[in-house]
Amino acid sequence: MPDSKAPDFKTEVRLRLARLNLEPTREAAIVEEMAQHLEQRYDDLITAGATPAAAREAMLRELSEGSQLEKDLLRVEQQTPLEPALPDSPSLSGILARLSRDFRYALRVLRLNPGFSTIAILSLALGIGANTSIFQLLDAVTLRSLPVKDPDELMLVRVPNAKGRSGVSTGNAPMFSNPIWEQIRDNQQAFSGMATWNSSGFNMANGGRVRGARGLFVNGDFFNTLGVRPLLGRVFSSADDRRGCGLPGAVISYGFWQKEFGGKEAAVGSKLTVEGHPVEVIGITPPGFYGLEVGRSYDVAVPLCSEALVDGEYSILDRRDGWWLATIGRLKPGWSIAKATAQLEAISPAVFSATLPASYQPRQAKQFLAWKMAAQPAGTGLSNLRRAYEDPLWILLAIAGTVLLIACANLANLMFARANAREREIAVRLALGASRMRLMQQLLLESLLLSGVGAIAGILLAQVLTRVLVSFLGTQFGSVSLNLALDWRVLGFTGMVAIMTCLFFGLMPAIKSTATPPIVAMKAGSRGLTAGRERFGIRRILVVVQVAMSMVLLVGAFLFVRSFQNLVNLDAGLRQTGILVSNFDFTQINIPLAERNNFKQGLADRLQALPGVESAAAVQVVPFSGNGWNEDVHFDNAGQDVHEIVNFNRVGPGFFRTMETALVRGRDFGPENTLNSPAVAIVNESFVRKVLKDAEPLGKIFRVEEGAGKPGTPYQIIGMVKDTKYYDMREDFSPIAYLARSQDKKPDGVASVVLRSDLSVESLISSVERTVAEVNPAIGIQFSVFQNQIRDTMQRERLMASLSGFFGLLAGLLSTIGLYGVISYMVARRRNEIGIRMALGADRGRVLALIMREAAILLAIGLAVGTALSLVSTRAAASLLFGLKPRDPLTLALAALALAMVAAGASYLPAFRAARIHPTEALREE
Amino acid sequence: MPKPTLDRELKKGSAELLILSLVQDRQRHGYEISKLIESRSEGALRFNVASLYPMLYRLEKRGLIQGRWVDKAGQRRRRYYRITATGKKILLAQRSHWQAFVAAINQIAGIENA
Incomplete structure (x- = not known):
């Protein structure tokens, strides 16, 4: 027997009642009654066969x-x-009843137009999602307070006029030396407690491949000042601050505890290895706490005094020119920032005169003694990430906001089109006495519903997008860790964006479509030759705005992409591909000072001999690694003393060959350059230009300043190489002096070797590891691919280029759709007119020209406005560009051309269709 | 014999009269009304759902009929319509109008006494 179960007539009936907006109970009664009728008749028909x-x-x-x-x-x-409620006597229940009815109505209208609703919600979700995601990142990087007790009370102590500083600096915020910190601690009165720290990488492995952990050196009061209570065990106290403390214990972060110890309580009391020294875990900090640097969380914290043991002979704990600490204080109750700054200023002369580095010459000493400390709010913590990304993120937010606006313009266009289709419905309701406010309210509720759903989808989408963005910020040495939990700021932002978008795309159509007198609306559409101009005017303006905004975004995209290209294609003066950097640490095997140079050279020679290695050389400062070394160089230029800050490096023989940096004059270092032979140097072209004033370099002697009163060491120049970049791609070529690896008087226990090879990275790494383990398994090794290292220095440019490029494309696409929609709509409305024109003798070419002219006018106005806007707005991006100006004419032309071509394509289609209208058909219709 | 199909206008004019007549003696539900119209006219008159119910509601609004939901054991509740006092008066008036109208038509068109 066939399926005798009656279909769902209730739904069918309900669908047909949807637009009537009946009272729910009334509607239900009608649906029930009519559906019953249908079911019964259906059954009768089935029975009848x-x-x-x-x-x-x-x-x-x-x-x-x-x-x-x-x-x-x-x-x-x-x-x-x-x-139920009269418009002028709004009782709460009346309003609520009306709202809930309107809401149900809106829901139904949207369900009845699945195509429209899907497009609207998707584009809103994308737009709102992109905005939310970038804002979420901004929030995490710049706005969020530190996860500690009363973050508003925390003040960073800094020296705004810190000029004339030289020496060794390490860590992410090297502001003070340990002697200065001790002076501040003992003399300040503004703070009830102070937290001082240095962030450093710890090697947790006992030889072999380096196992890096994010380390912190902290003062004893660090955790107490911040109000961080241990989750398990204990944190440090001021009793831990004592000279020669060794490694009294380590406090670990919650994340590290989970990762390394699987969250077991037994972790407290167990041992870790920090740079080859065993240390006991004494406590675990709670989950939210990541330290004071946004974007960099910590794994293991040890006391400041442990630095002496951990860094051994390279300890800078007692060095007056060792810059490594940052300090934060908690304001005492009743103290203001100004008062704290005044007190810090008052103690500054005493603090700095007690800690003046002995090597500083009078000029530098004078600058140093003039340093003045100040307090500055630090409730949001410190962040290198913030410094690098705050501006780019704001720009990206502006870009994403513009894309959302363009999407809104498209939606507004769709809403207008839909309003046209609903013209009669609205007219009938107006004629039947519905108030205009009431109808607008209802139309707006539809928009609000759309943007609400879009916003929710957007927030979900943003959670994925943000994590992708964050992964963009990571380097090969570590990922960025940010607290990306949704907070009230993000939710508020998204809510606001949703309401704004709703107003942007919903308000105008709502106002316009209820403004037409019903009689006009009822009549319209029955017959008309040309389209109503007025409403169409708004849609044109929308398209012009879209084109203009897309132009701005495209210009931005081209600027960032070309700037990134400029960087990538730049000649850095050295080979970028096929180079593996191996960093060795043999501090654990205690090689006597006198043998270290030979040991390092031996290591480089062994690696050079590996099969598949074309060339290998030892180097002290690997370019683009973020490390650097500079000195004040003196040169006696025919009686005139030339002073210049010069970047230094120390390299073994074959370095220039390995890096393919051309040796222009003279020769490379060789075995003849020993500790007992005269000190020699190879310099680059910039050195010759700036220091030697273009004199013949070979044989010249320059000196390196070595502190007050000491005569500088002389170096004789034996060669000149081409200019290379030192820190990153953006910098200008600067003077560099290369010293001989073999003439290092105080060789340290680490070495870097660059290897050029065609082998795959994996096989090269494993053969290096094998070779080094043969020498001594206790040697620590860390590898990095040189090309990745360079790429890491261009992260910001890459982020801007990819995101602005993506948004630019999206904007172009959206406004093309917008233009296409408006032109198609215009063609549809002017069918009659076109029919008559053609009947009167206009040929297809003329019709085509008519429509294309229309599109061209819109496009031209849009491009003109867009160009003007671009000229103004791209200035904000000036500091992020490389190798081109924000008002780059070629970029402007490219953007305009690209947009014009796509737009022409988009309008050609409807124009072509218009030209194929058959006059008799067009006139017969309706 | 082919049955004449009456057009929409004619139907509409007569619909009120038909419905009021059918609920004159007893209460009936919508489907019953539509089936009676169809069977008694031997298929010449048929109201579809889309026109029947608006008509019923209009009559109800004007106070000529009154509908109410009736629960019967073991069945779904149904809405039954019965004529009101006003409805009875209108029915009488319409009946006589209709008779006069038909008589007039007949006289002119000479259908009966050709």
Whole structure:
């Protein structure tokens, strides 16, 4: 037996009542009654022998015959007012009832137009998602308070006029030396507690491949000042601050505890290895706490005094020119920033005169003694990430906001088109006495519903996008860790964006479509030659705005992409591909000072001999590694003393060959350059230009300043190489002096070797590891691919280029769709006119020209406005560009051309269709 | 014999009269009304759902009929319509109008006494 179960007639009936907006109970009654009728008749038909399909068909036909139902019902049901509350006496329950009815109505209208709703929600979700995601990142990087007790009370102590500083600096915020910190601690009165720290990488492995952990050196009061209580065990106290403390214990972060110890309580009391020294875990900090640097969380914290043991002979704990500490204080109750700054300023002369580095010459000493400390709010913590990314993120937010605006313009266009289709419905309702406010309210509610759903989808989407963005910021040495939990700021931002977008795309259509007098709306569409100009005007303006904004975004995209290209294609003066950097640490195997140079050279020679290695050389400062070394160089230029800050490096023989840096004059270092032979140097072209004033370099002698009163060491120049970049791609070529690896008087226990090879990175790494383990398994090794290292220095440019490029494309696409929509719409509205024109003799070419002219005018105005806007707005990006100016004419031209071409394509299609309108058909219609 | 199909206008004018007549003696539900119209006219008159119910609601609004939901044991509740006092008066008036109208038509068109 065929399926005798009756179809769901209730839904069918309800669908046909949707637009009537009946009272829920009334509607339910009608649905029930009519559906019953249909079901019974259906059953009768089946009994009489009809097939279910035929019966169903008959029922649906009956239901829609003459499409009178809606109209008839409307006439009957509207005879008495259904609205429970009069417009001028709004009782709360009345408003609520009305709202919930409007809401259900809006929901139904949207369900009835799945195509429109899907497009609207998708584009809103994308737009809102992109904005939320970038804002979320901004929030995490710049706005979020530190996860500590009363972050507003925390003040960073800094020296705004810190000029004339030289020496060794390490860590992310090297502001003070340990002697200065001790002076501040003992003399300040503004703070109830102070937290001082240095962030450093710890090697947790006992030889072999380096196992890096994010380390912190902290003062004893660090955790107490911040109000961080241990989750398990204990944190440090001021009792831990004592000279020669060794490694009294380590406090680990929650994340590290989970990762290394699987969250077991037994972790407290167990041992870790820090730079080859065993240390006991004494406590674990709670989950939210990541330290004071945003973007960099910590794994293991040890006391400041442990630095002496951890860094061994390179300890800078007692060095007056060792810059490595940052310090934060918690304001005492009743103290203001100004008062704290005044007190810090007052103690500054004493603090700095007590800690003046002995090597500083009078000029430098004078600058140093003039340093003045100040307090500055630090409730959001410190962040290198913030310094690098705050501006780019704001720019990206502006870009994403503009894309959302363009998307809104498209939606507004769609809403206008839909408003046209609903013109009669609205007219009928207006004619039947619905107030305009009431209708607008209802139309806006539809928009609000769309943007609300879009916003929710957007927030979900943003959670994925943000994590992708964050992964963009990571380097090969570590990922960025940010607290990306949704907070009130992000939710508030998204909510605001949703409401704004709703107003942007919903308000205008709502106002316009309820403004038409009903009689006009009822008449319109029956006959008309040309399209109504006014409403169409707004849509044109929307398209012009879209084109203009896309132009701005495209210009931005081209600027960032070209700037990134400039960087990538720049000649750094050295080979970038096929180079592996191996960093060795043999401090654990205690090689006597006198043998270290030979040991390092031996290591480089062994690696050089590996099969597949074309060339290998030892180097002290690997370019683009972020490390650097500079000295004040003196040169006696025919009686005139030339002073210049010069970057230094120490390299073994073959370094220039390995890096393919051309040796222009003279020779490379060789075995003849020993500790006992005269000190020699190879310099680059910039050195010759700036220091030697273009004199013949070979044989010249320069000196390196070595502190007050000491005569500088002389170096004789034996060669000149081409200019190379030192820190990153953006910098200008600067003077560099290369010293001989073999002439290092105080060789340290670490070495870097660069290897050039065609082998795959993996096989090269494993053969290096094998070779080094043969020498001594206790040697620590860390590898990095040189090209990645360079790429890491261009992260910001890459982020800007990819995101602005993506957004630029999106904007172009959206406004193309917008233009296409408006032109198609115009063609549809002017069908009659075009028909008549053609009947009167206009040929296809003329019609095509007519439509294309229309599009061209819109495009031209848009491009003109866009160019003007671009000229103004791209200035904000000036500092992020490389190798081109924000007002780059070529970029402007490229963007305009790209947009014009796509737009021409988009309008050609409807224009072509218009030209193929058959005059008689067009006129016969309607 | 082919049955004449009456057009929409004619139907509409007569619909009120038909519905009021059918609920004159007893209460009936919508489907019953539509089936009676169809069977008694031997298929010449048929109201589809889309026109029947708006008509019923209009009559109800004007106070000529009164509908109410009736629960019967073991069945779904149904809405039954019965004529009101006003409805009875209108029915009488319409009946006589209709008879006069038909008589007039007949006289002119000479259908009966050709």
